[in-house]
Amino acid sequence: MTPTRSMMMVTLGCLVTGGLLLAQEQRSLTLPPGQNPHLGNPESIRSGMALYRFRCADCHGLDASGYRGPDLVAAVAGGATDERLFQTIRKGVPGTEMPPTEAPDNDLLLIIAYLHSVGTVTATERPTGNVENGAKLFSSQCASCHRVAGRGGRIGPDLTRVGIARSRTALVREIRTPSEFVAPNYETVTLVTKDGQRIRGAKKNEDVFSIQVMDTRERIQGFLKSNLQDVVYEKVSLMPEYGPGRLNDNDLNDLVGYLSTLRGADMAVR
Ligand code: HEC
Numbered sequence: 001m002t003p004t005r006s007m008m009m010v011t012l013g014c015l016v017t018g019g020l021l022l023a024q025e026q027r028s029l030t031l032p033p034g035q036n037p038h039l040g041n042p043e044s045i046r047s048g049m050a051l052y053r054f055r056c057a058d059c060h061g062l063d064a065s066g067y068r069g070p071d072l073v074a075a076v077a078g079g080a081t082d083e084r085l086f087q088t089i090r091k092g093v094p095g096t097e098m099p100p101t102e103a104p105d106n107d108l109l110l111i112i113a114y115l116h117s118v119g120t121v122t123a124t125e126r127p128t129g130n131v132e133n134g135a136k137l138f139s140s141q142c143a144s145c146h147r148v149a150g151r152g153g154r155i156g157p158d159l160t161r162v163g164i165a166r167s168r169t170a171l172v173r174e175i176r177t178p179s180e181f182v183a184p185n186y187e188t189v190t191l192v193t194k195d196g197q198r199i200r201g202a203k204k205n206e207d208v209f210s211i212q213v214m215d216t217r218e219r220i221q222g223f224l225k226s227n228l229q230d231v232v233y234e235k236v237s238l239m240p241e242y243g244p245g246r247l248n249d250n251d252l253n254d255l256v257g258y259l260s261t262l263r264g265a266d267m268a269v270r
Pocket residue numbers: 052055056057058059060068069070072075080085088089093096097098099101111164165166
């Protein structure tokens with residue numbers, strides 16, 4: 001049920017029973033087991049928003065429309081059940097940046113009530129653009145460094161399910177200004193050997209004594225630091241910037257539209 005509809009039903013309930021208090025009482029009494037008691041309650045929604053901003057906004061955006069993490073407004077509008085949301089928030093998504101939490105059950109329910117309340121203004125994040133053109137752009141400009149469903153290069157991260165993992169906002173920023181956020185495990189380093197040879201690549205491993213990189217030809221190279229003259233940690237991504245001169249806004253839109261369709265094993269279903 002959409003929050004506006006459940007609000008309407010509460011309002012209707014008020015009219016029918018002739019009093020706000022009575023209606024609220026009735027509502028909590030008639031709540032089916034397993035339902036979130038905070039849905040549609042303005043005070044709960046405010047608390048949920050505060051919790052959300054503190055615990056989730058860094059990754060999912062201040063208004064839950066997604067940043068590093070996916071658009072949660074779209075997830076709720078897309079029909080994610082409260083039970084599934086609850087489990088995902090509780091357990092996180094193993095192998096991704098989405099962390100598990102030990103916060104009390106009630107905090108999670110408050111956050112979910114908040115997510116429902118923002119769920120009315122959606123559809124902005126649905127795939128748009130010419131996906132076919134996006135796919136063409138991807139194979140000509142990006143596939144040399146990125147794998148999708150087993151094909152492509154390995155210098156950048158595998159993008160097979162990037163449409164689930166990242167919001168459109170994050171995708172646009174990543175393409176226009178990749179150095180703004182460099183994914184862990186893809187930090188750029190240049191190693192300078194004792195004989196002055198320079199090896200530039202993505203850092204895969206490092207401890208006090210050794211360092212391992214993947215160079216730009218996808219070769220993994222390991223070194224003892226004692227054999228190196230210098231290790232230069234760079235702030236820039238190995239991924240080139242695709243400014244408007246290189247990729248115009250229409251093409252960017254098509255490309256992001258294509259990336260949004262990359263949903264891993266779920267691809268056929270969605
Ligand atoms: C450190 C970043 C980070 C934080 C903090 C974080 N998330 Fe996530 N979240 C992610 C990422 C990344 C994913 C996508 C995981 C994947 O690849 O499937 C995700 C996925 C999700 C999903 C699944 C979305 C879907 O479409 O199924 C939900 C729901 C979610 N997060 C809710 C939350 C809530 C609520 C909080 C705060 C309590 C939170 N997350 C905190 C990064 C984060």
